[in-house]
Amino acid sequence: AFDPPRLSKRADYSGQMGGVSEGEDVLARWSDGLLYLGNVRRVDSIKQCCLVRFEDNSEFWVLRKDIHSCYHPECHTPPIEPEVDPNSWICRQCVFAVATKRGGALKRGRFARLMQIMKVRLPYQLSSLDWDPQHLTNQQQCYCYCAGPGEWNLKMLQCGSCGQWFHEACTQCLTKPLLYGDRFYQFQCSVCTNGPETIQRLPMTWVDLAHLVLYHLSLCCKRKYFDFDHEIMSFANENWESLLLGTLSDTPRQDRCQNLLNALNSHKDRFVSGKEIKKKKCLFGLQVRAPPPLSSDQSPFIAEQPINITHRRRSETGAHQDLLISTLNSVLGTESIQTPLNFSLFVILQPFAKWLFDLKGNGTRKALIMPILQPDAVT
DSSP states (O other), X not given: OOOOOOOOTTOOOHHHHTOOOTTOEEEEEOTTSOEEEEEEEEEETXXXXXXXXXXXXXXXXXXXXXXXXXXXXXXXXXXOOTTSOTTTOOOHHHHHHHHOOTTSOOOSSHXXXXXXXXXXXXXXXGGGOOBOTTSSOBTTOOBTTTTBOOOTTTTXXXXXXXXXXXXXXXXXXXXXXXXXXXXXXXXXXXXXXTSSOEEEEOOOOHHHHHHHHHHHHHHHHOOSOEEIIIIIIHHHHHTTTTTOOGGGGGSOHHHHHHHHHXXXXXXXXXXXXXXXXXXXXXXXXXXXXXXXXXXXXXXXXXXSSSOOSSOOOHHHHHHHHHHHHHHHHHHHXXXXXXXXXXXXXXXXXXXXXXXXXXXXXXXXXXXXXXGGGOGGGTO
16 A cells, blocks of 8 residues: 655655646636636746636636545555556545535545545654644645645534644535534544544534624625624624524524624623714624634643644643733733733734744844734724
């Protein structure tokens, strides 16, 4: 059996792909886990990426590892058995191209069965990936069963055992499509179960629901403020069954409005009303455009293996906050930042924690840090 290839930031993928040349028609895997037909316009062998023109005439740079045409037999995972009939054999790439769908992969039929068999092994070594402190992104841009790119907040599920992120389009366990930023699931991938995926909906509060709806709308519409009656409530009511709200799903339609409105008005750390910025009071938006946290614990915590997504240890979380605050105060030359951080400020600062720690060692000036503290930069 062949071991999956190790991935690196400067790896040479030409052997795996058989080479890529300008003018060649290829399939490029996008961050949603789906394949799109395109034509290679330019090849950058140093940065290991290609400029691809897609069927809608848009052009994007795509990593060479995400550009596919055909396989060498020795590059396929799982390994090709010697007794397999080459006339009936279907490669992993073609199985995923057919089976992956928006809202969730096929669950029935030949390609669904083939996909399930292939998903118990990854085509790369998970241990070779270099993750950020929050375990949200890796430097190789390698996620899911398909080894494609991805963005954790754009319809992806994180496995509670191995910590890898998986595209909605590549999973076969979903009964309803995901919303952007919806992490209220306890999920285990096929690699960890050595079989079908398992998934369980986590309980949500009215505050979680309001936050999730606003975040989803903000990404879809590229706006910050939304009308409560015509947009927020309208979206919630139209998608009520698809939201899988558990005990909240039994709430009568006439009571949903007041519950959501109370949540929006009573959590100033998350939501901003239009009346606060001299706009209509029926408008609401997020203080910071970030997905809702999974629990009342406002501080993301990266646990040791196995990763536990739903239960966070407060003692270590507090230490993590203290370290971040200490670093900020030291670099900024101030003692004004105190613990505990509120939700909005923590969301702004947390993704930069590792970067700030590195900068502290290099004697970075205050001017390099201050732009991070401007909320407009992330909303």
